[in-house]
Amino acid sequence: MIALDNVTKTYPGNVQALRGISLRVEKGEFVFVVGESGSGKTTLFKLLLKELEPTSGAIYINNKNLGKLRRKRVPILRRGIGVVFQDFRLLKDRTVYENIAFAQRVVGVPARNIRKNVMAVLALVGLTDKAKSRPDELSGGEQQRVALARALVNNPPLLLADEPTGNLDPKNSWEIMKLLEAINMRGTTVLVVTHNKEIVERMKKRVISMDKGLIVNDEKKGGYYYE
Amino acid sequence: MSSFFYSIKQGIKNIFRNRLFSLASIGTITACLFLFGVFFCLVMNFQSIFQEVETTVGVTVFFDEGTAEDRIMAIKSDIETLDSVEEVLYTSPEQAWEDYKEKAFPDGDNEVLTNLDNDNPLADSASLAVYLNDAATQEDVVSYIEKIENVRTVNSSQSVADSMASIGRLISYVSLAIIVILMGVAIFLISNTVMIGVTVRKEEIAIMKYLGATDFFVRGPFLVEGLLIGAVGSLIPVCVLYFLYDKVVEFVTERFAILNSILVFTPSLEVFRLLLPVSLIIGLGIGFFGSYFTLIKHVRV
Numbered sequence: 001m002i003a004l005d006n007v008t009k010t011y012p013g014n015v016q017a018l019r020g021i022s023l024r025v026e027k028g029e030f031v032f033v034v035g036e037s038g039s040g041k042t043t044l045f046k047l048l049l050k051e052l053e054p055t056s057g058a059i060y061i062n063n064k065n066l067g068k069l070r071r072k073r074v075p076i077l078r079r080g081i082g083v084v085f086q087d088f089r090l091l092k093d094r095t096v097y098e099n100i101a102f103a104q105r106v107v108g109v110p111a112r113n114i115r116k117n118v119m120a121v122l123a124l125v126g127l128t129d130k131a132k133s134r135p136d137e138l139s140g141g142e143q144q145r146v147a148l149a150r151a152l153v154n155n156p157p158l159l160l161a162d163e164p165t166g167n168l169d170p171k172n173s174w175e176i177m178k179l180l181e182a183i184n185m186r187g188t189t190v191l192v193v194t195h196n197k198e199i200v201e202r203m204k205k206r207v208i209s210m211d212k213g214l215i216v217n218d219e220k221k222g223g224y225y226y227e
Numbered sequence: 228m229s230s231f232f233y234s235i236k237q238g239i240k241n242i243f244r245n246r247l248f249s250l251a252s253i254g255t256i257t258a259c260l261f262l263f264g265v266f267f268c269l270v271m272n273f274q275s276i277f278q279e280v281e282t283t284v285g286v287t288v289f290f291d292e293g294t295a296e297d298r299i300m301a302i303k304s305d306i307e308t309l310d311s312v313e314e315v316l317y318t319s320p321e322q323a324w325e326d327y328k329e330k331a332f333p334d335g336d337n338e339v340l341t342n343l344d345n346d347n348p349l350a351d352s353a354s355l356a357v358y359l360n361d362a363a364t365q366e367d368v369v370s371y372i373e374k375i376e377n378v379r380t381v382n383s384s385q386s387v388a389d390s391m392a393s394i395g396r397l398i399s400y401v402s403l404a405i406i407v408i409l410m411g412v413a414i415f416l417i418s419n420t421v422m423i424g425v426t427v428r429k430e431e432i433a434i435m436k437y438l439g440a441t442d443f444f445v446r447g448p449f450l451v452e453g454l455l456i457g458a459v460g461s462l463i464p465v466c467v468l469y470f471l472y473d474k475v476v477e478f479v480t481e482r483f484a485i486l487n488s489i490l491v492f493t494p495s496l497e498v499f500r501l502l503l504p505v506s507l508i509i510g511l512g513i514g515f516f517g518s519y520f521t522l523i524k525h526v527r528v
Contacts, residue, residue, distance in 0.1 A: 049437065079439030089434055106440040108230055154438075 001027040001158060001189045002048065007057035009043050009213075017043040019213040020057065025191065027157070030184040032200050033193045035210035041193045044210070045162050048191075049081060050074050061158070079107050082151030082159040082188075086166035088143045090135040096122070096146050097131040103150045121149045125179060141172030148179060152188075159183060161192045165199060173199060230444055238451025245424050249456060252420040256460025256513060259409040260506050264468040266402045267502050268493075275493045277362075277395050286357040286369055287382040294377045296353065302375055303355055309371065311364035316356040323352045410513060417456060417517030421449050425525050432526060446522045450515065457514020461506040469499055 002025040009018040018040045025031050033041050046052040047059055050066050059066045061077065069077060090099050097118055104114045122128045125145040135143050144164060151159060161180065165173035177199050184190045194200060200207055209217035242249040288306075290299055299317065307315050318326070357372070359365055369383050425432065435445050472495045480492070 075439045075441045077439075078437060083437045089430065091431055091434065102434075103438045105233055106435055106438040106444060150438075 001025050001029070001062065002191070003060040004044075004047075005058045005060075007047065007059060008055045009040075009047065009052065010055045016213050018047075018054070021210075021213070021215050022057075023208060023215060023218070025189060027189055028184070028187055030181065030190045030203075030205045031192070032203070032205055032207045033191065033210060034195070034197075034200060034207060038212070039210040040213040041210055042162065043213075045160060045193055048160060049083065050077060079154060080156050080158060082154070082156040084144070084147050084151050084159070084161040084164045086163035088135070088140075088147045088167075090143060090146055090150075092135050095132050095134055096127060096138070099135070099146060100150045100153050103153050107154055109154075117153055118149075121153045124152070124183075125149045139172070140168050141175060144168060144172070144176050145179065148176070148183075152183060156188070158189045158191070161190070161194075163194055164192060165194065165196050170198070174202075177203060230447065234444070234447030234451050237448035238455060241424055241428075241448055241452040242455060245420070245427060248420045248423050249452075252417050252456045253460045253463070255416045256413050256457060256510060257463045259413040259513075260461050260510060261464035261467065262409055263406050263509065264464050264502055264506060266405060267505070268468065268472060268498055270398060270402050271493050271498050271501075273395070273398055275491050285383075286359070286365065286372065288355040288357060288372055288378055289380045289382075290351075290353060291377050291379050292351045294351075294353070298377055299353055299355065302377065305375065306355065306357055306368075306372060309368060311359050311361050311368060312357060313360040314358040316358070318354045318356065320351065320353050323354065410509065413460075413513045414517045417453055417513055418521045420456065421453055421518040421521045422525060424449060424452060425521065442526075445526055446519075449518050449522055449526070453514035453518025454511055455514070457510040457512070457517075458507065459510075460514075461510025465499065465503050465506050468502070469495065472498065 002023070004021055004023050006020045006022050007018055008016070008020050010016050021040070021044075033044065035041050043052065047054055047066075048061065050069065054067070062080070064077070066077070091102065094102065100118045100121060101114050104117060109117065119128065119131070122131055125148055127142060127145055127149065130138060130142060130146075135146065138146065144167075148164075159180070164180070165176055168176060173196060180190055180192065181203070204221050206221065207217070207219045208215055209219075288302070290302075296319070303315050303317055306312055357368065359368060365383055369381050372378055372381050432445055476492045476495075
């Protein structure tokens with residue numbers, strides 16, 4: 001599903017964010033990427049979305065070399081990746097339904113199918129009754145579930161979540177993680193960047209630990225590497 | 228196709244969302260194109276007035292003593308073949324004498340002059356009045372006629388012709404310069420409006436990119452917004468000018484009645500048949516380029 005071969009990324013001013021990392025994530029896996037600030041997690045996230053280009057090395061998603069992907073094809077790549085952020089990034093002037101339907105419109109889903117798909121994904125995240133609410137009428141956990149629903153509505157085979165529980169209390173964080181696990185059980189590959197030690201320990205999933213631009217540990221059913 | 232309608236719908240929504248900025252842009256384009264329209268009307272009318280004046284700037288041709296009327300008519304036909312000649316009128320010696328008498332004694336017959344009718348003092352004053360369709364060609368026409376056999380004198384007013392041509396050129400250049408400057412200002416302003424729209428919707432654009440939106444999908448609504456602002460901004464001044472035009476013409480005609488012989492105004496329908504599409508194209512062009520360059524610079528998926 002995802003493969004990185006000796007990828008480096010150096011920012012202007014010779015700031016080395018990634019120092020030659022290689023990894024494989026198979027289809028259907030659930031992977032945590034952990035590490036302190038500046039360890040290179042966010043750079044890795046942006047490289048996978050082709051928001052950034054690596055300085056050297058190659059990145060493959062579904063056997064496609066992102067380095068050889070033409071700019072015009074980038075939207076097609078991103079349609080296959082659902083993205084969830086710490087700050088939810090919902091459109092505050094639209095309802096829950098409109099926020100999710102927006103993702104369908106962006107990829108050109110016919111209007112007649114949008115309602116059915118949005119209601120189905122709202123049912124999946126347990127927010128059918130909140131379809132007409134606006135984001136600021138929801139709790140943090142509910143907003144993150146809307147963000148998840150938006151990321152999933154186009155059925156992407158890969159889901160990237162950047163600190164999805166960063167703004168949530170422990171109860172809501174755990175609910176979001178269980179939802180991510182359920183999504184993973186349906187076949188979606190899930191990659192979660194997080195600081196949440198407790199959750200990583202409890203989930204017993206693969207954990208890739210990063211430090212100063214290097215992968216320092218990769219545990220199949222590991223816990224949080226840093227103490 | 229759904230993206231196309233989505234862009235139109237969102238473009239209209241954008242205008243209402245940023246209604247203050249949109250109104251400011253529409254106002255600016257309206258002001259620019261109003262000025263453009265005023266110059267356009269002036270240029271069109273000046274052109275028609277010049278054409279009228281040019282047709283009155285004539286060249287008079289006199290002939291050697293004893294030149295037969297047949298020969299004069301042959302010369303007339305020769306001159307009529309020139310492209311820049313609008314009309315050639317023949318004045319016989321008899322007509323010249325009648326004209327003179329009427330001019331000299333407009334109140335009635337004069338016995339002395341009537342006695343001279345049988346011995347026309349202007350017997351060798353047959354002439355051709357040559358009217359041009361472009362005063363700038365007068366010098367060439369005069370020099371051509373002077374070379375014709377039997378032509379004695381060619382009277383012309385070169386300075387009038389030169390002045391007319393110079394004024395015409397000056398007005399065209401000044402109008403062109405002002406129009407280019409105004410268009411530049413309008414493009415700059417609409418570009419700012421779209422940039423403000425892009426800034427306001429930065430978050431939405433970022434989300435669209437992550438969701439896999441194409442450049443067209445992201446930029447489409449902004450292009451529609453620019454085009455609509457341009458279209459509305461171009462139609463308002465045309466409508467205002469259309470209602471003002473006849474009133475101004477009426478005012479000038481009444482106030483400056485003394486100039487009525489040379490002030491020949493172009494009919495409003497003729498002006499606006501041209502001004503409407505020209506303004507619309509300019510408005511749409513300003514809207515398109517103003518937003519397109521901003522989007523190329525600031526919105527890239």
